[in-house]
Amino acid sequence: MTKITIANRGNDFYKVKGNKPLLLELRSQGLDLPYGCQYGGCITCAAKLIEGEVDQRAQVALNNRQINDGYVILCVAHAKTDCTFEVGVESHDKLYRNPFIDPLAPHELKADIAIRKDANK
């Protein structure tokens, strides 16, 4: 069992077994979360990991910048340790980038698709 704390919901916490994706585990315990595709492709369920470690190898929605900013795709992620998240649209402050306010640098114009770490095994 791991403990999942939701920082922006009054530090409410949930105990999860880890055999199902976090989205399913948390929703089954009554936490209202946004979601869409439920296969890791649409980004709707993204949450910001504040502390802890997850396995989200099945996600295909996030690029490397978003992962480095702490985003996790809850519909395919499994907690590896106790975790603290911010959830919902209020956690999406760094998820999208406005190119008119923050233009991309030339080296950022190439696709930055996240590659699964075990892809070459």
Ligand code: FES
């Ligand atoms: S619901 Fe679509 S990526 Fe999670």
